[in-house]
Amino acid sequence: MAKEQLRNAPGQVRDAIVHVLSLTSRPLSVKEIENRVGQMIGPTPTSSVRSYLRLNTPDLFVRETRGVYTVQTVAAWSAQRNLFETQIWRDPVKFGKSTIFHADCFDWIEQQEDNRFQAVVTDPPYGLYEYSAEQQNKLRNGKGGVWRIPPSFDGHTRSPLPRFTTLSAQQLKDVRMFFFNWARLLMPKIVPGAHVVVASNPLLSYIVSGSLSDAGLERRGEIIRLTMTLRGGDRPKAAHDEFPNISVMPRSMWEPWLVYRKPIEGRVQDNLRKWGTGGFRRPSSERPFGDVISSAPTRKVERNLAPHPSLKPQAFLRQVVHAVLPMGKGTILDPFAGAGSTLAAAEAVGYESIGIEKDEHFFKMACDSIPRLSRLAPNVQH
Ligand SMILES: C[S@@+](CC[C@H](N)C(=O)[O-])C[C@H]1O[C@@H](n2cnc3c(N)ncnc32)[C@H](O)[C@@H]1O
Incomplete structure (x- = not known):
């Protein structure tokens, strides 16, 4: 029109x-x-x-x-x-080939030149709510809000989890709009064929998927991170004895990472020549990059280095990050960087990366943890 x-x-x-x-x-x-x-x-x-x-x-x-x-x-x-309190564009902090900015990614992305990034790997907040100042205070005080402290199991204390089932219809609409706006903003800043890999969860992934598609990205599948955790599958609250054979929800043992791509120009080979993107780098010439990756919960050694409530494991991230730059060249963006685990993984595999984190506490954490996480031995298997 x-x-x-x-x-x-x-x-x-x-x-x-x-x-x-x-x-x-x-x-x-x-x-x-x-x-x-x-x-x-x-x-x-x-x-x-x-x-x-x-x-x-x-x-x-x-x-x-x-x-x-x-x-x-x-x-x-x-x-x-707490946006208006966020100090935008403070000097970025650099370590090796990674750079982290303390800023709100919406504002920051908008200011970038077009075709700036060759891939995005990110683990965003899922409601806008769990990383708000209010919800973070509730989490830090251990009371109320969307963060749930699961009961300990067999003597193991489990980490807090955001309780996404509590999102109202309006909040779900906000999530949809948040991801749609985010992807629209991102589109011109990534090159044709750039992959956008977004961590999600089984309850909300359909919303994020719809928003990313509506914004013009092409769906290319999902990477299944097999987490094999012991979360969920519990009997009805306060009625365990009455319903001993019932689980309210399936015990969740996987995490979907949505795989999207900006439409390519011509054939994949044309796009690879022109932009260096469009496919996945193989782990070895014999083996293609696969979409099921075994990955136990983030190891204690990493959580001690970077105590972020949503820290993702290096062993998993290094495989994903390695794959998203098919020619091994370019810059990976993580707009919701948290403690910088994506940047650390990029550093470990020798790629350039840029991260944005709006929370000052996590931004400082990332400045410390990127060098430390990136130096962890490559055989960080679980
Ligand atoms: C799920 S966490 C990412 C954790 C990360 N994967 C790690 O391993 O440390 C999402 C992060 O995005 C940050 N965040 C939320 N909204 C943001 C925004 N608009 N701009 C930049 N960062 C944001 C939150 O403060 C939080 O640290």
């Missing part, structure tokens, strides 16, 4: 304003909104932007200060994520 026609469709300007405000985590001035809406649907007069903003405030848009607006959902996220 021509830009002119798009602009004339009913509600198009309003939807474009929602879209541009959703793509950034900071409020925008009317001028900025006008420019970005213009890029999306063609020149749009300031008066039209203003009247849509006015008409839909406060239900949809929030007036932060005079002439500066954000969109309701983003306002809710921002409050949750």
Whole structure:
């Protein structure tokens, strides 16, 4: 559809304003909104932007200060994520071929030049909620919120897990929108054929998958991380004796890592020549990269080096990271870097990587742990 026609469709300007405000985590001035809406649907007069903003405030848009607006959902996220307290673009910290920024990835990605990254490997927050300041406080106090401390089992204390089943319908919608906006933002910044590998969980992966596809990425399968944990499969709460033969849910022993790719240009061989992407690097010339990877929970030695509640194991990540740069060249991005385990894995296999972490505590943790995790012996088998 021509830009002119798009602009004339009913509600198009309003939807474009929602879209541009959703793509950034900071409020925008009317001028900025006008420019970005213009890029999306063609020149749009300031008066039209203003009247849509006015008409839909406060239900949809929030007036932060005079002439500066954000969109309701983003306002809710921002409050949750303590965004305006996050210090954006502090000097990045470098170690070897890895660089970590303390920033909000939405803002940071938006500022990057096009075709900047050859792959993305990330483990995002699944609700926007579990890594909000409020939920992190609840976790650190050991009480309430989406974090659940599973009962110890056979004398083993188990790590806290986010309780995703508690997400409401609205929160699920927010998750959908969060990943859609994230992927739309990412699309121009990755080269054709770049793989985007996203850690997920069996309860929410269908939502993330839908959002990534809607944003224009191609689904290429899933990597199954066989975790073989002892989580789930419990009998009904407070009624164990009455229902001794019942599990409320299957005991989950795997973790889906969604595999997506930005559409390639021409054939895979053409794309490999031009962009160096489009396929997976084989672990050896005899063996293709496979989509089931045995991986026990993250080892204690790693958790001691990097005590992040969602730390992923090096043995698993190094295999994935190695595979996503088929020619062994390029930069891997982890926009939700946590303690930097993806960057450490990239460092260990000799690749360039960039990570973004918005939480100051985890950012500092990553600065310490990337060098240490990356130096762990390569035979970190479980
Ligand atoms: C599931 S954890 C990743 C843990 C990581 N895989 C590791 O092994 O350490 C997600 C991380 O994303 C961070 N995060 C959440 N929203 C973010 C955003 N908008 N920008 C950058 N980081 C964000 C959280 O603070 C959290 O540390």
